[in-house]
Amino acid sequence: MPVIRFWRDRxxxxxxxxxxxxxxxxxVVVFFVRNASDxxxxxxxxSGFQFLWRDSGIExxxxxxxxxxxxxxxxxxxxxxxxxILVSAAAVVVATVIGFTVGxxxxxxxxxxxxxxxxxxxxxxxxxxxxxxxFWYFGVLSALPTPKESYDFLGVAFLNRRGLWIPLPxxxxxxxxxxxxxxxxxxxxxxxxxxxxxxxxxxxxxxxxWMVGFVLCGLLPIAALAVxxxxxxxxxxxxxxxxxxxxxxxxxEFVALFMALSxxxxxxxxxxxxxxxxxxxxxxxxxxxALGLTPGRVVRLVVIPQAMPVIIPPITSQYLNLIxxxxxxxxxxxxxxxxxxxxxxxxxxxxxxxxxxxxxGIYLTIGLAVSAFMNWYNARHxxxxx
Amino acid sequence: MKTVCRIAAxxxxxxxxxxxxxxxxxxxxxxxxxxxxxxxxxxxxxxxGFSFANDKGEWAGLDxxxxxxxxxxxxxxATKVKFTPTSVQQRWAVLQSGQxxxxxxxxxxxxxxxxxLGVNFQGINFYEGQTFVVRTKAxxxxxxxxADATICVAAGSTEEKTAADWFRERNLKVTIINFQKNDDAIxxxxxxxxxxxxxxxxxxxxxxxxxKDPNEHQILTEIISNDPQxxxxxxxxxxxxxVVRWVxxxxxxxxxxxxxxxxxxxxxxxxxxxxxRRLLGAEGKFGQMMGLxxxxxxxxxxxxxxxxxxxxxxxxxxxALKLKRGANELWTKGGLLYSPxxx
Numbered sequence: 001m002p003v004i005r006f007w008r009d010r011x012x013x014x015x016x017x018x019x020x021x022x023x024x025x026x027x028v029v030v031f032f033v034r035n036a037s038d039x040x041x042x043x044x045x046x047s048g049f050q051f052l053w054r055d056s057g058i059e060x061x062x063x064x065x066x067x068x069x070x071x072x073x074x075x076x077x078x079x080x081x082x083x084x085i086l087v088s089a090a091a092v093v094v095a096t097v098i099g100f101t102v103g104x105x106x107x108x109x110x111x112x113x114x115x116x117x118x119x120x121x122x123x124x125x126x127x128x129x130x131x132x133x134x135f136w137y138f139g140v141l142s143a144l145p146t147p148k149e150s151y152d153f154l155g156v157a158f159l160n161r162r163g164l165w166i167p168l169p170x171x172x173x174x175x176x177x178x179x180x181x182x183x184x185x186x187x188x189x190x191x192x193x194x195x196x197x198x199x200x201x202x203x204x205x206x207x208x209x210w211m212v213g214f215v216l217c218g219l220l221p222i223a224a225l226a227v228x229x230x231x232x233x234x235x236x237x238x239x240x241x242x243x244x245x246x247x248x249x250x251x252x253e254f255v256a257l258f259m260a261l262s263x264x265x266x267x268x269x270x271x272x273x274x275x276x277x278x279x280x281x282x283x284x285x286x287x288x289x290a291l292g293l294t295p296g297r298v299v300r301l302v303v304i305p306q307a308m309p310v311i312i313p314p315i316t317s318q319y320l321n322l323i324x325x326x327x328x329x330x331x332x333x334x335x336x337x338x339x340x341x342x343x344x345x346x347x348x349x350x351x352x353x354x355x356x357x358x359x360x361g362i363y364l365t366i367g368l369a370v371s372a373f374m375n376w377y378n379a380r381h382x383x384x385x386x
Numbered sequence: 387m388k389t390v391c392r393i394a395a396x397x398x399x400x401x402x403x404x405x406x407x408x409x410x411x412x413x414x415x416x417x418x419x420x421x422x423x424x425x426x427x428x429x430x431x432x433x434x435g436f437s438f439a440n441d442k443g444e445w446a447g448l449d450x451x452x453x454x455x456x457x458x459x460x461x462x463x464a465t466k467v468k469f470t471p472t473s474v475q476q477r478w479a480v481l482q483s484g485q486x487x488x489x490x491x492x493x494x495x496x497x498x499x500x501x502x503l504g505v506n507f508q509g510i511n512f513y514e515g516q517t518f519v520v521r522t523k524a525x526x527x528x529x530x531x532x533a534d535a536t537i538c539v540a541a542g543s544t545e546e547k548t549a550a551d552w553f554r555e556r557n558l559k560v561t562i563i564n565f566q567k568n569d570d571a572i573x574x575x576x577x578x579x580x581x582x583x584x585x586x587x588x589x590x591x592x593x594x595x596x597x598k599d600p601n602e603h604q605i606l607t608e609i610i611s612n613d614p615q616x617x618x619x620x621x622x623x624x625x626x627x628x629v630v631r632w633v634x635x636x637x638x639x640x641x642x643x644x645x646x647x648x649x650x651x652x653x654x655x656x657x658x659x660x661x662x663r664r665l666l667g668a669e670g671k672f673g674q675m676m677g678l679x680x681x682x683x684x685x686x687x688x689x690x691x692x693x694x695x696x697x698x699x700x701x702x703x704x705x706a707l708k709l710k711r712g713a714n715e716l717w718t719k720g721g722l723l724y725s726p727x728x729x
Contacts, residue, residue, distance in 0.1 A: 043622070
């Protein structure tokens with residue numbers, strides 16, 4: 001019987017089930033979307049995505065996109081996305097640095113260091129993050145002076161409750177050249193590192209790559225920026241009435257959210273790092289020591305490369321948590337996507353379903369991009385086992 | 387025995403609803419209120435003078451009083467109302483989803499809200515105007531003195547946009563910091579993050595008494611907007627909207643007609659004015675026309691008082707806010723309040 005044979009083919013059956021599941025999912029989604037939109041029409045609630053092109057009229061005190069209140073709500077959304085990515089990216093870098101340091105400290109044989117690290121980790125891990133954010137925010141605010149009593153750095157930069165005000169160059173061409181120079185230096189450093197590695201493989205001789213790299217990638221860019229800075233005039237912030245005007249301001253909301261996210265996530269990363277390092281067998285460390293490697297090199301060349309495959313997957317979820325946690329910036333008026341889009345724009349337009357769906361989609365996109373990158377990185381740096 | 391009781395109750399329910407259904411349009415909201423025995427009223431998170439829960443959890447304020455009047459009119463008991471605190475962002479969803487029967491929480495009537503949110507505004511119980519609270523030592527007299535200032539505001543309120551528009555139209559630069567909650571915006575202002583906090587003048591009078599030292603803060607007298615506020619219902623259920631609208635009118639009419647919580651019994655028995663008699667249910671059977679009992683406004687006024695009594699007790703001279711009546715005075719005394727006739 002052909003029908004029975006058709007059922008007995010496992011491949012056909014699998015495809016059939018998959019197709020059935022897909023159709024079912026689509027039907028359910030379509031049903032809910034249509035149901036929601038029908039009910040909204042009945043209740044007299046506006047729907048659709050046209051609102052994205054309406055004028056926003058919402059002020060955003062901190063943006064690097066050049067957004068103005070006369071722009072559209074789409075531009076407002078973009079500003080929110082950029083601010084979310086900005087604070088998340090900065091916090092991810094610093095959280096990783098602090099996390100690795102604290103994780104290594106936790107494993108130190110020095111009693112004071114390991115206890116300090118343990119206290120830090122337990123303190124941070126057992127406090128709700130919202131509390132942490134508010135603590136940093138009101139802590140930062142109350143520690144700083146009023147604008148009239150600002151801390152003055154050489155008459156060009158000012159720190160007060162309204163933020164850190166730094167001068168901006170009026171002419172940017174010099175900086176574009178400096179940026180090109182820095183990129184060239186980084187390329188040179190990468191080339192040098194490759195050459196040094198190849199030479200070491202060939203002759204066994206070591207080359208002070210890090211020292212050279214420090215000069216190439218650290219000192220020379222500073223010199224290039226200094227030359228560029230000297231060549232232009234500066235827009236120096238000045239006190240006008242209530243506040244400083246001119247230059248660029250780093251708002252306390254950014255600083256507080258950045259500090260809260262990085263110190264908080266660092267506590268979790270430290271534990272991940274500790275677990276990863278402890279998964280490396282003691283024999284590996286003993287062997288490295290027996291070869292006469294210095295303690296620093298044992299960690300850098302033997303322990304960490306073997307710990308990385310264990311560390312990266314859980315650290316990826318910490319990064320994702322951090323990005324999602326940046327939404328708590330809404331509580332302290334940091335203009336990230338939840339504050340400006342799900343807050344201000346939602347109340348201005350009232351289109352809750354569309355706005356929440358868009359916001360969900362954006363977090364999903366950012367999250368998937370980060371995990372894709374981390375998976376790629378992990379695959380690339382996996383130890384070649386022989 | 388139980389079953390018998392149930393059948394009897396059901397029978398009573400059906401005959402009752404059949405009798406009333408003869409003249410009245412169906413009102414699912416009113417039916418639900420009568421079935422559950424209380425009104426669900428969407429209040430503010432906490433605004434002294436308007437809607438504020440004290441340390442015993444008792445709600446008080448002008449907007450709260452309105453919901454109490456409504457409960458007295460619909461259920462005969464002003465205490466049969468449950469308050470749900472709502473934030474600026476939540477309020478529409480809470481109303482649209484049917485979680486509350488109405489909002490009575492300092493909500494400004496605007497065109498786009500009326501046109502796109504599926505909500506109706508049922509009258510005005512407070513004429514609010516937006517202004518700023520500043521530190522006394524900042525020496526600000528007029529709003530334009532706030533040029534270059536930093537201003538804290540609750541995100542998504544009408545105040546956010548009104549302030550941004552006002553300064554932009556005058557080419558003045560200000561920095562506006564949007565907080566999700568009023569309370570966070572106020573504590574940020576208190577901490578010195580902002581030079582000013584902006585909201586309606588009535589709301590600010592309420593907030594000012596919450597500061598450590600209210601005398602260090604001053605409310606500007608200049609008003610940059612008109613923000614009429616009143617109870618909000620969702621679209622549909624016209625009979626419920628009718629009740630919400632006319633209970634508000636009734637409290638204002640009572641003040642205009644001189645009916646107070648003290649003299650309401652005497653007025654009902656002896657008043658020669660037909661409008662007073664109709665308002666209080668002595669003639670005309672006005673309550674029944676909406677599916678309420680005829681003493682609906684009698685109960686509301688007896689238990690909560692007329693608009694003027696409520697105003698003086700919550701935000702006026704009898705309260706900590708000490709707001710003058712101003713625009714919120716009867717039209718006969720130079721204000722804007724006015725009730726259509728009870729005819």
